[in-house]
Amino acid sequence: MAWRYIFWENINWVAGGFFLAKRQVMMDFVLQYQRAVELFLRLNQSQVEQHVLYSIYTDEGREIVKPTIELQPIQSGWFDLGFNSLVPVNYSALSQRLEFMSTFQNVQ
Secondary structure, eight states, X not given: OOHXXXXXXXXXXXXXXXXXXXHHHHHHHHHHHHHHHHHHHHTTOOOOHHHHHHHXXXXXXXXXXOOOSOOOOOOSOTTHHHXXXXXXXXXXHHHHHHHHHHHHHHHO
């Protein structure tokens, strides 16, 4: 698909709301994204982050942006990354921490 078509037809692939990465990977991704935004702005095509993100990873977009960071989208639903990021809570450890914190509140 041509990147222009993504902008003209308002086609979305991935939203820009939630990303997880190691620090250096995220910094590299941000620089890559900024380059893409500036490029598409110069071409009078930039509208929203979804269009920019999708356009980067098309065949044409890869030729002009030359991305070095790839996305790994989760395929099954809107909130899967958030749900998959949850850590089970150890309630006994949580209650011990809350008790410990409450002792400091009573001291003041």
